[in-house]
Amino acid sequence: MIEWLLSWITPLTVHLLLIFIVFNMLVMSAAFMVWLERKVCAYIQDRKGPNRVGFEGSLQPFADVIKLLFKEQLKPKAADTILFAIAPIVSTTAAFAAFSVVPFGATLDVFGLLKNHPIPLEITDVNVAVLVIFAITSMGIYGIVLAGWASNSKYSLLGGLRSSAQMISYELSYGLAMAAVIMMAGSLSLREIVMNQSGHWWLLGVLPVPRWYLFLQPLGFFIYLCAGVAETNRAPFDFPEAEQELVAGYHTEYSSMSFAMFFLAEYVNMVTVSAVATSLYLGGWLGPFLPDWLGWIWFLVKVFLILFFYVWMRWTLPRYRYDQLMEFGWKWLLPAAVLNLFVTAALVLWVG
């Protein structure tokens, strides 16, 4: 009786604990990103950034959230009530749900306690994980389309349409870069793609080089990062977001927590793109000096490096104008992604 009870309570508790940990880490990482962005932006601009609220301003995001909670929530009179309320929910749900298939650590048994069912560190392990991430990212576009349409204002509508057109254009190159990695790994499951990247080559017989797909597909990595940055409407491709400075964006009519949810969705999307980039190209949780069960530390380090690169790019590069952005996506990035796919296919067939 007790064994029957334990046999289903233990995996259930473990899964609930994993969901709790991942959800909280994503929300905390959004708060961390707000702080990181303001500090890095400040140091790039030769000033100090927030340093009043906590140690070096680390409680600043919480102060921002408290301020936003106290603001008045407005809705334009002619706005479509249901869709106006649903839009931030769709954005945020898609952002969080995409992280559910990303593996962030090796299969653990907690010091032999879970010998019977060792837990892989991820929420689920589907064998079509890469496609699930692609599908949920496609659903995230609806948050923006609905926000633009439901605000019932011409500027919001145009901003929303431009942003969604940008996102669907860059999804093509995003998918083709992923397809080249899938072809090399022979599997759609992210856990298997990471496990294929274990081991080393010996460069010149002396220097160990990890078998990451970054070294086998440098063009693919570049295409993936460009497309990922454009998907999340960040850095040089943030014309729809910066339209606010010029005209208006898709979230003009939103205030307080709805606005906070759009920005939470944007930061969590950035974290998801970085996490998938590390799994596909940078070898996930594999790293040199730590034992296998501490692999999640390497995962966090790699994700942090890509996020830092994102923030660095935003405050260093000027933004693209919208027609330059679309031209880049369709005329340069898509042919480069197709070329990458052809060369990868040829090499896979030739070399085996």
Next chain:
Amino acid sequence: MDVLAFYIFGAIAVIASLLVIGQGNPMHSVMLLIVSFGALAGLYVLLDAPFTAVTQIIVYAGAIMVLSSSSSCC
């Protein structure tokens, strides 16, 4: 458990599809059709076809409906 899931997804798919044709607002129709496609993807998963489910979401709900929503909102 599977039977319960089948009835729930089936009910959502049928009701959403029937509501599509009764909406005054084309954007509402598009959103209800997306709900219907989502329920259909759930039914595909119950039939042990996760790849078909995900491909349905990518192609239908992710691409075709974005196209029709950007044409029905203007």
